[in-house]
Amino acid sequence: MTILTIDTAMAKRMVEAYAVHGASIVGQPGGWSVILHMGKTKTPLGAQRTNKPRMWRSLDRCVEYLKNELHIARFELLDATNYSKTPLVNSKASIDASDRLRKTHAAAAHDKWFREQVEIGLAEADDPDTAWVSHETIKEDIAKQRASLQARIKKAVR
Numbered sequence: 001m002t003i004l005t006i007d008t009a010m011a012k013r014m015v016e017a018y019a020v021h022g023a024s025i026v027g028q029p030g031g032w033s034v035i036l037h038m039g040k041t042k043t044p045l046g047a048q049r050t051n052k053p054r055m056w057r058s059l060d061r062c063v064e065y066l067k068n069e070l071h072i073a074r075f076e077l078l079d080a081t082n083y084s085k086t087p088l089v090n091s092k093a094s095i096d097a098s099d100r101l102r103k104t105h106a107a108a109a110h111d112k113w114f115r116e117q118v119e120i121g122l123a124e125a126d127d128p129d130t131a132w133v134s135h136e137t138i139k140e141d142i143a144k145q146r147a148s149l150q151a152r153i154k155k156a157v158r
Contacts, residue, residue, distance in 0.1 A: 030057070
C-alpha cells in the first residue's frame with residue numbers, strides 16, 4: 001500500500017485556502033513526522049521530491065518548521081508512543097548526502113587553491129625579473145646528479 005504525502009508547497013496552499021483543519025505530530029523511530037488533517041482525511045507531510053513522510057530529528061525543529069513555514073501553531077495531538085532517537089533502519093541516504101556535501105566542499109576548496117596557484121605561476125612567468133633555465137641546462141644538471149648518485153650506490157654496495 002502506497003502512502004500519499006503532501007509536499008510543503010501544496011501544504012502551504014492548502015493552509016492558505018483553509019483546507020487544513022489541524023495537524024498532529026507523531027513520534028517515529030528516528031524522529032518526528034507531521035500528519036495534516038483535512039476534513040475526514042489525514043495525510044502525512046512529505047519529504048521533498050519523494051513520497052515518503054518528512055522526518056525531523058528534533059521536536060523543536062519540527063514545531064519551528066510548522067510555525068514558520070506552514071503557519072500552523074496549534075496541534076491536535078502529540079504522540080510520542082513510537083518515538084525513539086534511533087532510526088528503525090540506518091539512514092544511508094543521509095550518510096550519502098553528507099558525504100557528497102563534504103566532497104563538494106573539498107572539491108571547491110581545492111579548485112580555489114588550484115586557481116590561486118595558477119595565478120601566482122602566471123604572474124611569476126610574466127615578471128621580467130624571472131630567471132629562466134634552459135632545457136639543456138636542466139638535462140646536464142640531472143645527468144650530473146644521476147652520475148653522483150650511482151657512484152655513491154657503488155661505494156655503498158662494496
